[in-house]
Amino acid sequence: MTKLLLTGCFNYTGNQLELLHALGYDIYFMQQEKEILPFPASEIEAIVCNGLFLYHDIDDFTSLRIIQLTSAGLERVPIDKIRERRIELHNARGVYNIPMAEWVMFRVLEHYKKGWFFKKEQESIRWTKHRGIRELNGTKIAIIGAGNIGQEVAKRFHAFGVETTGYDIHVSDTMYFDHMRFVSSLENEIRLYDIVIVTAPLLPSTVHLMSRSIIKGMKENSILVNISRGALIDEDSLCEILTERKDMYAALDVFEKEPLPENSPLWKLDNVAVSPHNSFVSNRTRERMFDVIYNNLKNYINR
Numbered sequence: 001m002t003k004l005l006l007t008g009c010f011n012y013t014g015n016q017l018e019l020l021h022a023l024g025y026d027i028y029f030m031q032q033e034k035e036i037l038p039f040p041a042s043e044i045e046a047i048v049c050n051g052l053f054l055y056h057d058i059d060d061f062t063s064l065r066i067i068q069l070t071s072a073g074l075e076r077v078p079i080d081k082i083r084e085r086r087i088e089l090h091n092a093r094g095v096y097n098i099p100m101a102e103w104v105m106f107r108v109l110e111h112y113k114k115g116w117f118f119k120k121e122q123e124s125i126r127w128t129k130h131r132g133i134r135e136l137n138g139t140k141i142a143i144i145g146a147g148n149i150g151q152e153v154a155k156r157f158h159a160f161g162v163e164t165t166g167y168d169i170h171v172s173d174t175m176y177f178d179h180m181r182f183v184s185s186l187e188n189e190i191r192l193y194d195i196v197i198v199t200a201p202l203l204p205s206t207v208h209l210m211s212r213s214i215i216k217g218m219k220e221n222s223i224l225v226n227i228s229r230g231a232l233i234d235e236d237s238l239c240e241i242l243t244e245r246k247d248m249y250a251a252l253d254v255f256e257k258e259p260l261p262e263n264s265p266l267w268k269l270d271n272v273a274v275s276p277h278n279s280f281v282s283n284r285t286r287e288r289m290f291d292v293i294y295n296n297l298k299n300y301i302n303r
Helices: 014-022 079-084 097-112 115-123 148-159 183-192 212-216 235-244 285-301
Strands: 002-007 025-030 046-049 066-069 088-090 140-144 163-168 179-182 195-198 223-226 249-252 272-274
Touching: 014 025, 014 285, 046 285, 066 285, 088 285, 097 115, 097 148, 097 223, 097 249, 097 272, 140 148, 140 183, 148 163, 148 195, 163 183, 179 183, 183 212, 212 235
Parallel strands: 002 025, 002 046, 046 066, 066 088, 140 163, 140 195, 163 179, 195 223, 223 249, 249 272
Antiparallel strands: none
């Protein structure tokens, strides 16, 4: 039997464990990834985890052949060593795209349609109209990162009559985008967009991709949404600019330090919506995640 290590990053049902065992895996489990391994690392051939290699040296896993992550990002694993050893690596590709794209729509519409205002008026039993309601139709959106999540976001905005432009390291035609532009041109073009959505992966080259100068150059009354990783935005600069520019609005689900420190100015700014890295959550993600885990482990063991 192939030894498979599962961690508490995913909550398996009894039936799901039986399905994995039936594939030919001898299953071992550890709840916390910083715990001592349940058996020698050198004997493990397959792993499903999230941040296991932040606490355990991958060099000790001499028999490791496949890693399945429960996250979309790859910044918590030693990519260079994995490639060097030709270990098969899978992320949570396709698992969180839909809820994250819906979350972006929710936050933008919440602001454009003044959801917070009407909720407060209802709580105060006040019959008050708001004349500042905006339409999405006819607006321009920049999506920074035209991968799977970015495409799901563009798909939804496209249905609202929004002109969508994707910024990436390639400019080939990409589904649901009206235009594709090199990310290197973003600073000179940021003033064109009503809405800017950050969905790019966190890499050494994308840290503070949304720099002070880019944020400062955003269009009047524009919206910035980040559902990727906090470090893609220069957070200190963002705080300063949002404090000065009350016309701008930011919906932030991720931050450079999580949980967001209690003394962060972002908590109290009226033009910021804060959520605790929650955009990926839905009633369907567990089902999708197990399908990815099962199919990748099945494909591996059947070779």
